[in-house]
Amino acid sequence: LLAMISLTLLAGCKSGGQGVYQTPPESARDSIKAQKLTQDAAKAMAKDHAKAERLLREALTADLFHGPAHNNLGVIYLNQGKLYEASGEFEWARKLMPGHPDPRINLAATLERAGRTDEALANYESALDVAPESIAAMQGMARLQLKTGRSDVRTRAMLQEISLRGESAQWREWARGRLTQIP
Numbered sequence: 136l137l138a139m140i141s142l143t144l145l146a147g148c149k150s151g152g153q154g155v156y157q158t159p160p161e162s163a164r165d166s167i168k169a170q171k172l173t174q175d176a177a178k179a180m181a182k183d184h185a186k187a188e189r190l191l192r193e194a195l196t197a198d199l200f201h202g203p204a205h206n207n208l209g210v211i212y213l214n215q216g217k218l219y220e221a222s223g224e225f226e227w228a229r230k231l232m233p234g235h236p237d238p239r240i241n242l243a244a245t246l247e248r249a250g251r252t253d254e255a256l257a258n259y260e261s262a263l264d265v266a267p268e269s270i271a272a273m274q275g276m277a278r279l280q281l282k283t284g285r286s287d288v289r290t291r292a293m294l295q296e297i298s299l300r301g302e303s304a305q306w307r308e309w310a311r312g313r314l315t316q317i318p
Contacts, residue, residue, distance in 0.1 A: 139251030169198035175205055181299055184211055206238050213245055221245045236262035236269040252283055270300050281313060291317060
């Protein structure tokens with residue numbers, strides 16, 4: 136009887152869904168619709184997270200392999216504190232956008248927030264591997280290195296670069312201040 140119940144439960148779980156996403160046939164993908172919905176979601180993200188999330192889910196229904204939709208959905212999850220869901224979306228985006236640093240930077244920030252410093256540093260490093268001039272990756276890496284006492288020979292160079300081209304005046308000032316504190 137127990138074996139029969141277990142098999143019934145396993146069959147129910149297996150047929151109930153195959154993870155979060157199911158792979159659609161190639162003919163069912165609509166990448167143009169997915170791109171349009173992702174752009175609409177990006178506009179809505181600042182004001183209406185629920186609408187942006189809905190649009191991104193629609194984009195992924197249109198094309199499961201649209202990397203920017205996964206990345207942006209991950210950002211929404213990260214902002215909601217849903218670290219597990221965010222990291223899953225950033226992993227999808229990283230695989231679908233192999234030459235783009237943003238999913239790697241976002242995954243690093245998620246891992247950092249989860250207290251997984253080594254993995255976060257590895258993802259910032261990965262972002263710099265695909266985009267050596269990424270100021271966002273430099274900012275994240277240098278900040279985390281200094282925060283955890285793990286600065287290395289590259290830290291000074293990154294701080295110098297951030298002091299010149301940081302994303303904001305705050306970042307540039309932060310980098311200038313840190314440059315005076317390290318040898």
